[in-house]
Amino acid sequence: MTTAHEIHLAARPKGFPTESDFALVEVPVPAPGDGELLVRNLLMSVDPYMRGRMRDAKSYVPPYALDAPLDGGAVGEVVESRSPDFAPGDVVLHGLGWREFAAVPASGARKVDPDAAPLGAHLGVLGMPGLTAWVGLLEVAGMREGDAVFVSGAAGAVGQVAGQVARLRGAKRVVGSAGSPEKVRYLVDELGFDAAFDYRDGDVAGQLAAAAPDGVDVFFDNVGGEHLEAAITAFTTGARAALCGAISAYNAEEAPAGPRNLGLLVGKRATLRGFIVSDHAHLREEFTREVGGWIAEGKLRYRETVTEGGLANAPAAFIGMLRGENTGKALVRF
Numbered sequence: 001m002t003t004a005h006e007i008h009l010a011a012r013p014k015g016f017p018t019e020s021d022f023a024l025v026e027v028p029v030p031a032p033g034d035g036e037l038l039v040r041n042l043l044m045s046v047d048p049y050m051r052g053r054m055r056d057a058k059s060y061v062p063p064y065a066l067d068a069p070l071d072g073g074a075v076g077e078v079v080e081s082r083s084p085d086f087a088p089g090d091v092v093l094h095g096l097g098w099r100e101f102a103a104v105p106a107s108g109a110r111k112v113d114p115d116a117a118p119l120g121a122h123l124g125v126l127g128m129p130g131l132t133a134w135v136g137l138l139e140v141a142g143m144r145e146g147d148a149v150f151v152s153g154a155a156g157a158v159g160q161v162a163g164q165v166a167r168l169r170g171a172k173r174v175v176g177s178a179g180s181p182e183k184v185r186y187l188v189d190e191l192g193f194d195a196a197f198d199y200r201d202g203d204v205a206g207q208l209a210a211a212a213p214d215g216v217d218v219f220f221d222n223v224g225g226e227h228l229e230a231a232i233t234a235f236t237t238g239a240r241a242a243l244c245g246a247i248s249a250y251n252a253e254e255a256p257a258g259p260r261n262l263g264l265l266v267g268k269r270a271t272l273r274g275f276i277v278s279d280h281a282h283l284r285e286e287f288t289r290e291v292g293g294w295i296a297e298g299k300l301r302y303r304e305t306v307t308e309g310g311l312a313n314a315p316a317a318f319i320g321m322l323r324g325e326n327t328g329k330a331l332v333r334f
Contacts, residue, residue, distance in 0.1 A: 004029050004100040006069040007314050013054055016251045016322065021054075022315040025069075030103035037092065037104045038080040044097035044311075045073035045123040046318040046330045047157070048222075051250040060276055070098040073128060075112065075119045086111070093122050100311055100334060117295070124157050124329030125302040126292060132277040133161035134287045136220055136242035138169065140275045143218045143240075145170035150212060150231055152176075152199075153222035155183035157329035158244060160191060161291070162220045164300045167192050171218075175211045177204065177227060179324040186327060190301055199223075205230035215239075223248045229259035235268045243274040251322065303328030310334050 003026050010023040032038045050072055053064045064070050074097030078090040083106035086092070092109040096102035112122045124130060136158075137143050149166040153159045154176025166174045176187045176196040187196040195211035197204075208216070208230045215236040221228055224246025231241065249256050265272070294300035305326035307317035314332045321330040 001029055001101075003027065005311055006099040007311060008069055009054060009064045009066055012056060012066070013051075013251070015253055017051070017054065017315070017319055019315045019319070023067075024312050027099075029101045032080055032082045032103045034082050035106050036082050037078050037086050037106055037109055039074075039076035039092060039094060039096070039102050039104050039109070040079050041074045041076040041097060041100060041102060041334055042091075043075045043119050043123065043334065044314065044332045045127075046314065046321050046332060047072060047129070048245055048247050048250060048322065050318065051322060071095055072097040073123050074098075074102070075122055076102070081106075091119070093127070098311070098314060117292075120304045120306065120329060120331050121295075121302075123331060124304060125161055125295065125300070126288060128277060129157035129329060130161045130291055131280070131284060131287050132244060133158045133220070134165055134291060135277055135280040135283055136244050136275060137162050137165050137218070139280060139283065140273050141218045141220065141240045141242040143169060143171065146172050147217035148173040148175070148212055148214060148236070149218045149220065150175045150177075150208065150216045150234070151220045151222070152227040152231070153245075153247060154178055154187055154193065154196065155327050156222060157326075159220070159222055160187075160302055160328055161300070163187065163193050164191055164294075165291070166218070166220075168294060168299060173212060173214075175208065175216075177208075177223070183327055186303070199227070205233055208234050218242075220244060221246070225249060225256050225258065229261055232259055232261050232264050232268075232270070235264070235270045237268050237270075239268060239270040241270070241272045243272055247322070304331055305329070306331045306333050308333050 008023045094104045094109045149171045151163045155178040177199045184196045187193040197207040216234040219231040219241040222245045225248040
């Protein structure tokens, strides 16, 4: 093949992205330089953080450029190698998704064993989302045995792992929120949450109080806004929160009205701590050993929502993920 396709950012979305904000562009297949690999992508990830990168705003990671390919996690097969550390046929995890072929620096690729776990697991439960859940719960929020834990957006890629890690590490009660009755059943019946509720039913604070009547010691927040406000009200003395994301505001054009109860943090001696998973990369080996072991033993379960049909369907998969249409990790298969 001499040509392939990429997805470019055609316009910066206002509110929810639309497919017109993206463009499918035909480009030459890149030629790898010294120290690079030519990788044919097999599977790519769509993640909530990507929405923030579509804004032209200062953040912890540079924004996507207009009329240029997006990027993100992907798994692919090495077609050509200009590095002694990789050979054609190797399967690698890397950060140049949203394209059919990528010239990947060898330093930015990591070999994965396709026989050890399904490829999607390396982008989800054993990849960045899984590590985010494990680090946020244990390292950032400092969950201890006997804590009551609340996970917002618990049926997503990160939340489904965070709640199960809490259970397996000895939480006395694990509560999750999700966006449909089906997802609520998934959390309780399949993942072993003690209770869950559908935030689309309204009164998040009231539903949380009913699900966690003795309060919340640890909060893993993927949603922000009303969920964070409800958690603060439910906090016990000394409660800790790991602030992973605020997807409720990602598509908003105006600043959210709250939380309006931050003053409660003083009397409750509570801690809110934001984090970025890349700051904790040194814990990957420990994470993989523990979570990989739980998966092998059947103690930790997960789902993936895979969009078939190739790269052209990646924008629709991304938009669907932002609307909560996925359960577990959202992926696109080439």
